[in-house]
Amino acid sequence: MARRSEHTREQLRDLMLEAAEQLIVDKGLAGLSARAIARQIGYTPGTIYLVFANLDELILHVNARTLDRLRVPMQAAVAATDDPEQQLLGAARAYADFARSHPNLWRACFEHRLPEDVAGPDFIDARIAQLVELIMAPLARVSGAQGAALNAAAQSLWSGVHGVCILTLTGKLHTVGGQATEHLTDDLITHYLAGLVSRAAPTTSRG
Amino acid sequence: MARRSEHTREQLRDLMLEAAEQLIVDKGLAGLSARAIARQIGYTPGTIYLVFANLDELILHVNARTLDRLRVPMQAAVAATDDPEQQLLGAARAYADFARSHPNLWRACFEHRLPEDVAGPDFIDARIAQLVELIMAPLARVSGAQGAALNAAAQSLWSGVHGVCILTLTGKLHTVGGQATEHLTDDLITHYLAGLVSRAAPTTSRG
DNA sequence: GGCAGATAATGAACGCCGTTCACCATCGCG
DNA sequence: CGCGATGGTGAACGGCGTTCATTATCTGCC
Numbered sequence A, B: 001m002a003r004r005s006e007h008t009r010e011q012l013r014d015l016m017l018e019a020a021e022q023l024i025v026d027k028g029l030a031g032l033s034a035r036a037i038a039r040q041i042g043y044t045p046g047t048i049y050l051v052f053a054n055l056d057e058l059i060l061h062v063n064a065r066t067l068d069r070l071r072v073p074m075q076a077a078v079a080a081t082d083d084p085e086q087q088l089l090g091a092a093r094a095y096a097d098f099a100r101s102h103p104n105l106w107r108a109c110f111e112h113r114l115p116e117d118v119a120g121p122d123f124i125d126a127r128i129a130q131l132v133e134l135i136m137a138p139l140a141r142v143s144g145a146q147g148a149a150l151n152a153a154a155q156s157l158w159s160g161v162h163g164v165c166i167l168t169l170t171g172k173l174h175t176v177g178g179q180a181t182e183h184l185t186d187d188l189i190t191h192y193l194a195g196l197v198s199r200a201a202p203t204t205s206r207g
Numbered sequence C: 001g002g003c004a005g006a007t008a009a010t011g012a013a014c015g016c017c018g019t020t021c022a023c024c025a026t027c028g029c030g
Numbered sequence D: 001c002g003c004g005a006t007g008g009t010g011a012a013c014g015g016c017g018t019t020c021a022t023t024a025t026c027t028g029c030c
Helices: A009-027 A034-041 A045-051 A055-079 A084-101 A103-111 A122-134 A136-143 A147-169 A181-198 B009-027 B034-041 B045-051 B055-079 B084-101 B103-111 B122-134 B136-143 B147-169 B181-198
Strands: none
Touching: A009 A034, A009 A045, A009 A055, A009 A103, A034 A045, A055 A084, A055 A103, A055 A122, A084 A103, A084 A136, A084 A147, A084 A181, A103 A147, A122 A136, A122 A147, A136 A147, A136 A181, A147 A181, A147 B147, A147 B181, A181 B147, A181 B181, B009 B034, B009 B045, B009 B055, B009 B103, B034 B045, B055 B084, B055 B103, B055 B122, B084 B103, B084 B136, B084 B147, B084 B181, B103 B147, B122 B136, B122 B147, B136 B147, B136 B181, B147 B181
């Protein structure tokens, strides 16, 4: 058994990513294994290493796909209105909605941990940057901020929305009267924006 | 070889938690294994299962300890001043500082995933609730909020701070001009508070 | 002192895991 | 037809979490 050439390297790559994605969807990152992927596509585990350097790299590519898909509804939310505050609220709701609809895929993007020293690849960093950039324009319009202050605002606000999603959707926020995710993202954004508008970006324009 | 009785069940428990903690500190959650713990304390893996139901339970107890230790500097920050805004900023900085000083322990609290259906135990939920409650009083004083609105504020603001810490400390926010963690938590809190003060908690007082 | 029963701990075993690599079946080409 | 290149294999290595029959030791009783 060798040299069957039923698939191109490219086709094989897609088959593997597809299978991996399905496994993550069904059983989470923990349910993913080289052997399971191989079983699913009718190859042996060794074949995976002809296409990817290791499982981590494969997972990173699944995550890249997930981030690409996540961007679509967020962009749509931004395009759906001209009111910058509504754009931000909509993008956050789209984010929360995606996370809730595809919990295992979404969590894989943030739970997957590379070995201590290895840095995340550029193609992931770039996609996260795209998400942050999505909210820069509305944020600039609504607050008049720019430069470093705008950057800080985009990062802190977006990290904040992400934090709300993480904690609520992983059930780590079972506090008194646990709030719905969107309720909390709305709360965070509304108040943050109100503060941003009422002040001239105090913390970052000091130096 | 059996029945050495060199240690009480309690002592054994502490030995195991200590060893597990050290392993997590040194190599992260991924570096933890029943065999490694056993090796470190001079017992065999089987012994661990006389004390804990499984590794997950052991890890949850390590996490409980971590959350207890995390609360100390946060409480100190709140006690250090009477200005509620400074209390909140201080608590967030203490949180970020702890996360940076003990990255692997801190991350273990949020990266550890239980099998799909199993819910997190109360002794973890309670400790997270304690952290959120820490900021309720200052938040109430600074904004005048109470009831559900106060609850939502505490949860969204604290989740936000957590999100900032997660994304900056795991290196997932390598965007243009990456900001220091404390810079972003300050930014988030300052603006959120300003917004909270300038408005009468709009999103939650509507119904 | 000697013996029985209780029990703390073992260690071998099961079925997984990621990863490597010598090997071989098959292909295209001369 | 033969041959070199190559796609893919599958066995192997050292790890993992977890279970459990077995055993060495302790305790209490005669």
